[in-house]
Amino acid sequence: MSAPLRSSLRPEPAEIVEKRPLGPALHAYRLRLLDPEARRRFDFRPGQFNMVYAPGVGEVAISVSSDPEEETLEHTIRIVGRTTGAIERFGVGDVLGLRGPYGSAWPLEEARGYDLLVATGGLGCAPVTGAIDYVFRRRGAYGHVAIVHGVKEPADLIHRERFEGWRREPDTEVWLTSDRAGPTWRDRTGVVTELFERVSLVPERSFAFLCGPEVMMRRAIALLRQRGLPGSRIYLSLERNMKCAVALCGRCQLGPSFVCRDGPIFPLERISRSFFTRGL
Amino acid sequence: MGLVEDAPRELGGPPTPDAAPLLLPRDALQRLVDLLRQDGWRVLGPVPRDGAVVLDEIERVEELPLGLREVQEAGRYRLEPSGRQAFFDVVNGPGSLKPLVYAPREPLLQIELDAFEEAPRGGAFRARELVPEAPRLAVLGVRACDLAALAVQDRIFLEDREPDAAYAARRRGLLLVGVSCTRAAPTCFCVSFDSGPGVTRGHDLALTELAEGFVARAGSAAGESLLGRLAPDPAPAALLASEEAAIQACAASQRRSLAVEGLPERLWQSLEHPRWRDVGARCLSCGNCTMVCPTCFCHDVWDEPALEGGSLRVRAWDSCFDRDHAQVRGLNHRPTVQDRYRQWLTHKLAGWVEQYGTSGCVGCGRCITWCPVGIDLTEEVAALEVPPP
Numbered sequence: 308m309s310a311p312l313r314s315s316l317r318p319e320p321a322e323i324v325e326k327r328p329l330g331p332a333l334h335a336y337r338l339r340l341l342d343p344e345a346r347r348r349f350d351f352r353p354g355q356f357n358m359v360y361a362p363g364v365g366e367v368a369i370s371v372s373s374d375p376e377e378e379t380l381e382h383t384i385r386i387v388g389r390t391t392g393a394i395e396r397f398g399v400g401d402v403l404g405l406r407g408p409y410g411s412a413w414p415l416e417e418a419r420g421y422d423l424l425v426a427t428g429g430l431g432c433a434p435v436t437g438a439i440d441y442v443f444r445r446r447g448a449y450g451h452v453a454i455v456h457g458v459k460e461p462a463d464l465i466h467r468e469r470f471e472g473w474r475r476e477p478d479t480e481v482w483l484t485s486d487r488a489g490p491t492w493r494d495r496t497g498v499v500t501e502l503f504e505r506v507s508l509v510p511e512r513s514f515a516f517l518c519g520p521e522v523m524m525r526r527a528i529a530l531l532r533q534r535g536l537p538g539s540r541i542y543l544s545l546e547r548n549m550k551c552a553v554a555l556c557g558r559c560q561l562g563p564s565f566v567c568r569d570g571p572i573f574p575l576e577r578i579s580r581s582f583f584t585r586g587l
Numbered sequence: 588m589g590l591v592e593d594a595p596r597e598l599g600g601p602p603t604p605d606a607a608p609l610l611l612p613r614d615a616l617q618r619l620v621d622l623l624r625q626d627g628w629r630v631l632g633p634v635p636r637d638g639a640v641v642l643d644e645i646e647r648v649e650e651l652p653l654g655l656r657e658v659q660e661a662g663r664y665r666l667e668p669s670g671r672q673a674f675f676d677v678v679n680g681p682g683s684l685k686p687l688v689y690a691p692r693e694p695l696l697q698i699e700l701d702a703f704e705e706a707p708r709g710g711a712f713r714a715r716e717l718v719p720e721a722p723r724l725a726v727l728g729v730r731a732c733d734l735a736a737l738a739v740q741d742r743i744f745l746e747d748r749e750p751d752a753a754y755a756a757r758r759r760g761l762l763l764v765g766v767s768c769t770r771a772a773p774t775c776f777c778v779s780f781d782s783g784p785g786v787t788r789g790h791d792l793a794l795t796e797l798a799e800g801f802v803a804r805a806g807s808a809a810g811e812s813l814l815g816r817l818a819p820d821p822a823p824a825a826l827l828a829s830e831e832a833a834i835q836a837c838a839a840s841q842r843r844s845l846a847v848e849g850l851p852e853r854l855w856q857s858l859e860h861p862r863w864r865d866v867g868a869r870c871l872s873c874g875n876c877t878m879v880c881p882t883c884f885c886h887d888v889w890d891e892p893a894l895e896g897g898s899l900r901v902r903a904w905d906s907c908f909d910r911d912h913a914q915v916r917g918l919n920h921r922p923t924v925q926d927r928y929r930q931w932l933t934h935k936l937a938g939w940v941e942q943y944g945t946s947g948c949v950g951c952g953r954c955i956t957w958c959p960v961g962i963d964l965t966e967e968v969a970a971l972e973v974p975p976p
Contacts (some may be wrong), residue, residue, distance in 0.1 A: 312748035316695055316888065316900060317714045362712040363700045363898040365890050387916050400711035548915040550888040553748070553940075556905075557885030558912055560934060561920075562855070563941035584858045586926030 312568065313553055314451075318360040318404025319345045324379055326399055330465035332386040333430075334395065335372070339379045351375055352412030353437040354544065358552050360404030361393035368549040368567070370434040371408060374441055383433040386450065409514040409552045411436040411572045414542060418514040422450040424506060426527050428457045428499045429467065429518030434544040434571065435518040443476050452479045453506045457499025457523070461489040482506060499523055503530040510535035515529065518544040525583065528575060541575040543582075562587055593719060598680035606793075606804040606811075608827055609819040614798050616674065617648045619764070620727070622816055628762060631678060631687075635666055640680035642687075642726065651728070652677045659772040659952065662961030674920045675728055675796045678772045681957055683733050683881030687724060688740060689904075693746075695753060696900035697893070714900075717931030718752045721760035728766045729790070731783030732775075732951040737763075738789055742943050762809055765790035769833040770795075774952030776843040781971075782949040785834040795830045802830045825894055843955075843965045847946065850968070851937035857971045858929070866967050867925025869960055872904030876954035876962075877931065882947045885912070907931050932964060 325337035353563040356370040359382055373381035386395050397403055415438060423442060427435055442449050454473055459463045460572045464483065474481040482502045483494035495502065500523065507529075515531050517524045524543050531541055547559035547566040555567040562581030564570060569577070581587050611619075623630050624646070632645040635652045645651065656669035656676040694717050698942075701711040726896045744754035765786035768775075777783030786793040791810035791831040795802040802822050805811035822830075877883040887905040890898045905912065908927050921927050937945035955963045 313941065314744075314749040314751045315716060317716060318712075320712060362710045363892070366888075397710055400704060402711045404712065404714070410632070546915055547920060548913055550886075555743070555751070555884065555886070556888055557907060557934075560938065562933070563938040565942070580855060580858070586921050586923060587858065587930070 312351075314555070316358075316406065316551065316553070318366070318406045320402045321405045323397055323399050323401050323403060326397075329383065331397075333383065333465060335381055335383050335471065336403070337373070337379050337381050338405065341402070341403065346392075349380070349408070350379070351408035353415060353441045353497045354412035354434060355408035355410050356434075356552075356571065357405045357407030359384065359394065361390050361397070362402070362404060362405070363550070364393040365390040366404075366406075366550075367391055367394075368409075368552060370544075370571070371439065372390065372433050372437040372440075374437070374444060383436070385430065406553070406587070409567055411570055413516055413572050414514065414574070415441055419448045420450065420512075422452070422455045422507075422509060422513040424455070424508055424513055424515040424531075425459045426455045426499065426503070426515065426517050426519070426523075428523040430458070430463055432518045432544075438516060439473065443473065450478070450512065451507060451509075452476065453482070453508070454479070455482045455484075455499055455506055457484045457486070457502070458520075460487045461485050461487070480507060500526040500530055503527060503534070508534055508536065510537070514540045514542065516542050516544075517527075519552075521545075522584075536577055538575040538579060542572055543575060544572050545578075545582075546569050547571075594788050606806065608822040608830075609798070609803045609814060609818060610822040610826060611794070611801040611803045611819045615819065616801065618817060619813065620645065620648060622813060623725040623762070628723050630725045630727060632727035633675075635677075638666060639664055640666070640677045642680075642682045645727070646786070646850070647811050648674060651675070653686060656770065657772065659774045659962045660961075661774070661955050662958055663958050673796055675766045675794075676770055678768060678770060678775065679730055679733070679951060679953065681879045681953060683879070683951070683953070684729065684737050684761075684763075685740065685881050685883075687726070687761065688737070688754055690719070690753065691883065692903040693719065693753055693900065694899040695888075698890070698898040698900065700897050701921065707835045712897075716752055718756050721757040723760045723762070725762040725764065727764045729763050729786075730768055730951075731786045732777045732780075732949045733881055734763065734765055734786060734789035735780065735782035735949040736951065739882045739943070739945055739947065739949065740884070743882075743944060749942075763790050763792075764810075765793040767795040767834055768828075768837050769795065771841045772952060772956075773842055774955045775841050775948035775950065776845060776952060778838050778841050779845040779847055779948060780948065780950045784837045795816050797830060797833065799824065799826055802826060805830065819954070821880065840842060843952065843963070845948070845950070845965050845968055846972070847934075850946075851940045853972060854933050854937040854968075860971050861924045861975050862967065862970045863929050864969075865924060866928050866962060867963055868881065870908075870924050870928045871960060872908045872924045872927055873909070873947075873959060874908040875957045875959060877906040877908060879953040879957045880935075880947075881949065881951060881953070883935075907934070932967065935964075936968070950960070 320341045323340040327335045328411040358366040365564045369382045488496040549559045549567045550556040552567045559566040614967045633640045634643045651674045658665040697715045699713045766850040767786045768784035790806040793804045935947040
């Protein structure tokens with residue numbers, strides 16, 4: 308926190324060393340910064356993001372989904388617009404730009420020794436998958452882990468095998484639900500927040516990490532508070548329009564916060580007023 | 588190139604209450620402009636144009652709005668004869684110092700691209716920071732509120748972060764000749780923010796225009812050197828007394844005000860006040876207030892093809908009143924005009940204080956004058972302070 312806020316918008320070239328399809332219009336890109344000095348300097352914590360640059364086209368804010376101790380870093384990128392559409396044309400050996408890491412991280416140090424409840428909704432939720440992997444790589448450092456994930460319909464559940472893998476971890480429960488069930492759906496039916504009444508939660512020794520549509524997170528917060536979890540241990544990941552990522556273009560503001568600098572991961576206490584005000 | 592050429596330029600001089608006040612006769616103003624021009628400065632001053640006063644290059648003091656004053660009210664601006672032979676009776680126009688330091692549109696990076704098809708490295712690029720060759724600009728007639736606004740912008744672009752390279756280059760090229768206000772427009776409320784009407788900080792040179800001539804004070808080494816070359820006499824005590832009386836009368840004449848103490852918390856408490864809907868119905872969401880505001884800094888950033896090949900990363904002023912300002916993919920976080928007005932006002936007067944330790948408002952009143960429907964933030968804040976029924 309002591310280093311001054313960066314101002315430069317200069318991207319660093321990074322080579323794609325691996326590209327894996329994860330689902331429809333969704334790929335994982337493993338990247339290696341070309342400049343050894345930039346590679347040495349790059350140090351992130353799960354939850355932080357990079358501005359990923361399609362050269363000549365534009366930038367998009369994407370969270371880092373790999374582990375901080377890995378040599379290379381990974382971004383999971385879904386095609387949603389012009390820039391991500393351009394990125395899709397890039398393959399192994401091609402060069403993208405990166406600048407970052409920016410923003411705040413999940414409180415993975417503070418949460419050591421605690422139980423974790425991770426609630427996600429919608430497609431993927433890359434900002435939190437890196438944190439889940441981080442925890443399982445250091446399994447002994449954390450208590451019980453509950454993962455709750457909701458989708459609109461079964462087809463939205465991309466890489467089910469990842470959830471199945473987490474389900475096999477010790478002292479872990481994984482709950483999947485779909486608003487609408489299909490013939491092959493073998494998990495629960497209903498909105499994700501209905502699971503909050505069933506999931507294990509010892510409020511005195513738990514952290515909750517939330518990531519997904521804001522309406523889902525608002526409902527989740529109410530239910531978690533009902534069950535006695537204090538706001539200081541509820542963290543959420545927010546998405547806002549980010550053009551600069553250096554707290555200067557002004558677009559990502561939420562009340563007095565710049566989401567790119569003070570977020571994207573917030574303790575609920577810090578934004579409880581702003582987050583519950585519509586249109587702020 | 589003259590004496591001030593190589594003097595290190597300190598950004599925004601410290602307050603200089605002790606600078607000896609000197610008396611410059613009225614004809615010394617032209618000599619000041621001549622000296623600055625000889626020293627290689629482009630001299631900008633307020634000039635009447637198309638019915639308003641704008642900042643533009645001057646050579647002769649007769650180009651200043653001599654004998655004019657302006658009528659300002661919510662949504663209204665007119666120049667009219669003042670009946671006085673004063674250079675600086677017009678308080679301000681739509682333009683502040685902002686575009687001189689934070690360019691309305693500026694390339695920040697030059698990006699050279701290899702042809703995408705070139706194996707094995709498609710997309711290879713080299714990005715280079717572009718730093719503008721900032722002109723040396725001496726600005727004549729800068730008001731205290733605009734100097735205060737520049738200090739706010741310095742805070743945003745230079746302090747508490749790695750300095751923004753383009754802003755820093757332009758900022759270093761500025762020499763500021765302030766003018767204390769002896770007349771307030773009806774839209775002025777600098778007293779609320781203690782940012783005027785007298786020039787006390789941030790200037791290289793400060794002038795107060797009186798019938799007998801100008802009281803002049805240096806605010807920096809550059810200003811001191813300039814004053815020395817104009818060889819003025821010390822200002823007599825009687826003149827200083829009438830200067831103080833004129834500035835105090837100007838302060839006392841201000842009709843608008845904001846209760847600044849505790850305002851951020853009161854605004855945060857009013858986020859659901861029905862007045863937002865009311866002002867949202869009047870606001871055209873045109874963004875004029877943000878364009879004339881001397882501190883608003885929101886912008887857009889994009890890459891565009893450069894004529895000479897490759898790509899330029901461009902930064903350009905943008906407004907929180909733009910419909911897509913808070914749009915991310917399919918979701919607009921501030922979909923209505925009342926959301927966007929609330930964002931502007933709460934950022935300016937409340938969020939800013941948490942972000943930068945200072946309000947984003949200096950009381951210049953431009954957003955009131957240049958609002959096409961005459962929305963007055965002091966009136967809106969007063970209405971928000973009244974608990975809803």
